[in-house]
Amino acid sequence: VAVEVVAQTGSTNADLLARAPQLTAPVLLVAEHQTAGRGRAGRSWLSEPGHSLTFSLAWRFAGGLRGLAGLPLAIGVALAETLGKLGQPVQLKWPNDVLKDGDKLAGILVETQVAADGAAWTIVGIGVNLVMPDALEDRIGRSAAAMPWLARMDRDELMAALLDGLAETLALFARDGFSAFVARWNVLHAWQGRPVVLLDRGEVQHEGLAAGVDDTGRLLLDTAAGRVTIVAGDVSLRTR
Ligand code: ATP
Incomplete structure (x- = not known):
């Protein structure tokens, strides 16, 4: 994997997506600072210089898009x-957030x-x-976690460990x-067995007990009407 480090860019995912047609081998693009980090569905990922890891990995899947639905969850694992x-131990929130406490x-x-x-070129973008x-948490608008001891680790060692995984x-x-x-995802599931609501554009779509994921990465929800399986489109999960 070719590793590239830039001081600043808008979004490492956007950069690698733009380069995807010319790529011939996997690339890891690390930005010391990202000014327009992206989340799902047009949401943003906010960071401040020196306070986060922001990087993307471009990887080629010879078989195309088929079967890639669960990939974001595998990356979470x-x-x-x-x-x-x-x-320190962390947990996963469906479909693909990493939670601490x-x-x-x-x-x-x-x-x-x-x-x-x-x-298919898949661009796997990660922000840690x-x-x-406090000022960043205020901008995010909800409480967020951090791992300060990782900030004190040698940055190359940290990136190498993440890239290996x-x-x-x-x-x-x-x-x-x-x-x-x-099985590995379900062990790390933050909300296993807990009451949750599934929101679709802010509207409650389902309520039930979170029962982990199936072998394609769909969320299993035990509702009053029975078990439903949820595909990770633009839906959001919250604890009740
Ligand atoms: P939902 O929680 O509704 O499922 P999501 O977790 O899928 O959404 P993403 O698109 O993955 O959301 O990430 C974007 C969201 O993450 C933002 O809308 C914001 O709430 C939150 N966020 C942005 N920057 C940070 C950050 N540095 N740390 C923690 N949370 C952040």
Whole structure:
């Protein structure tokens, strides 16, 4: 994997997506600072210089888009396991946030682009909070978590550990799909068995007990009307 580091950019995901048609090998793009970080559905990922890790990894899937639905969740497993090993235990919130003590520590945004030969370039974008100043938390508008001891770690070692975990995960995912990650995801599930509501553009769509994910990464919800399976479109999960 070619590693590139830039002092500042708008969004590492946007940069790699724009370059995807010309890419021939995996690239890891690290930005010391991101000024227009992106979340799902046009939301933003906010950070301040020196207070977070923001990077994206471009990876090619020869088989195209088929079977990639669970990839963001598998990335969550890789990130959570690495952060857990280096720092403190963390949990996963469906579909793909990493929580520490119930607050968001890291975000994942996977975007894809199909190449001329039918392969898919997936751009895996990750933001991890190292330090969370009050002013940044105010801008985010909800409480957020950070891992200050990671900020004191050697940055190259930290990135190498994260990249190892991701590369291993991407290779395993390419071979076996999300089924290789279901059990690991469910062990890390922050809200297993807890009452949750599923919001679709702010409207409550389902209420029930969160029962983990199935082998394609869909959320299982036990509602009064029985079990429903939820596809990660633009829906949001909240505790009740
Ligand atoms: P939802 O929680 O509704 O499912 P999401 O978790 O999928 O949304 P993302 O699109 O992954 O949201 O991330 C964007 C959201 O994350 C923002 O709308 C904001 O609430 C929150 N956010 C932005 N920057 C940070 C940050 N540095 N740390 C923690 N949370 C952040």
